Amino acid sequence: MHAKTTHRTAAFVLRVLDYGESDRIVTFYTEDFGKLKGIAKGAKRSRRRFANALEPFSCLEILFSRRGRDGLALIEDSTPICHYASLRADLERTLIASYLIDLTDQFTLEGKRQADIYRLLAGFLDLVAQGPALESLWRFFELRLLKLTGYEPVLDRCLACRSLLDPDQSYQFVPREGGLKCGRCGIATYDALPISIGTIRTLLLGRDLDLAKLPRLVVSPQTARESQAVLTAFIRHHLGRDLKSMQVVSEIRKLCI
Ligand SMILES: [Zn+2]
Known part of the structure; x- marks a missing residue:
């Protein structure tokens, strides 16, 4: 005892x-x-x-x-x-x-x-x-928490060929596989999501930037949309469901539109 x-x-x-x-x-x-x-x-x-x-x-x-x-x-x-x-x-x-x-x-x-x-x-x-x-704070928190808990998605290279981020390449995000696939390696699968190089770069920046500077990081509407789709799908993949608090947000936003 x-x-x-x-x-x-x-x-x-x-x-x-x-x-x-x-x-x-x-x-x-x-x-x-x-x-x-x-x-x-x-x-x-x-x-x-x-x-x-x-x-x-x-x-x-x-x-x-x-x-x-x-x-x-x-x-x-x-x-x-x-x-x-x-x-x-x-x-x-x-x-x-x-x-x-x-x-x-x-x-x-x-x-x-x-x-x-x-x-x-x-x-x-x-x-x-x-x-x-700011909506972007949700995403940067998600990314940082995923990193600290060992679930960080791979955003700085292609999961298949391992080549580093290339601004001339196109990418898709595969939640099930945990990160990016470049245009050379990625065969469009049912759960692959489009992601632009601008969104990838903003997410990498928001993941590592000093916290006090985060609210000044400009996030375009396209990046906001893409990063939400990608991270929500990734988190859903790991948890096997949507978070209740996220469902509440969706319901409230529907009412407010
Ligand atoms: Zn590749």
């Missing part, structure tokens, strides 16, 4: 589930322990210990205990760090933030510490909270 140990760490709330009369089961992405699931006993009643902090994409410091490295943690206390009021006050920003945390939840496993994923989430939530709700 492992002894119970207590830890303190900063964490983003990914998901909250009511449990029983008064408890909540909360999934966090923590700075020091990766994804972590814990039970907040009496969270529905205790405003003193949990205030309104246990809401998706809130950032807080949590105090938790658990036996061993795995298993459900007991969330003993929490202190709000940032509630992201500006994200909650604006529909577009709420949609982006919900998607970022949903995607993080889907592509990460409990018990694997990756502080760079915590920093990625923190950096993008700050960008969305402080600047315009």
Whole structure:
């Protein structure tokens, strides 16, 4: 039997589930322990210990205990760090933030510490909270998260002949195969998507550019369209379905048109 140990760490709330009369089961992405699931006993009643902090994409410091490295943690206390009021006050920003945390939840496993994923989430939530709700931020977050979780699509060369990106060549993106195929190698398959050299270059730039400079990166309507099609298909291929938060976005946008 492992002894119970207590830890303190900063964490983003990914998901909250009511449990029983008064408890909540909360999934966090923590700075020091990766994804972590814990039970907040009496969270529905205790405003003193949990205030309104246990809401998706809130950032807080949590105090938790658990036996061993795995298993459900007991969330003993929490202190709000940032509630992201500006994200909650604006529909577009709420949609982006919900998607970022949903995607993080889907592509990460409990018990694997990756502080760079915590920093990625923190950096993008700050960008969305402080600047315009740019569509391109969705794509650059997707790419960076895919890279950190080991699912990065190949965008700098042809998957088949391995030749590096050539501005005179045409390309298609094959989600099932995980990247680009050049015009010499690619036989159009049912799931191959067209992608222009401009889109490929923008995605590569947006993947690596300093975060503070991202909102200034100009994305053409064609690139926005192509990169959305390509990355959505790629993510769907890995998850085997569409994300719920993405379906919500589609429904809302249909209503707003
Ligand atoms: Zn090729």
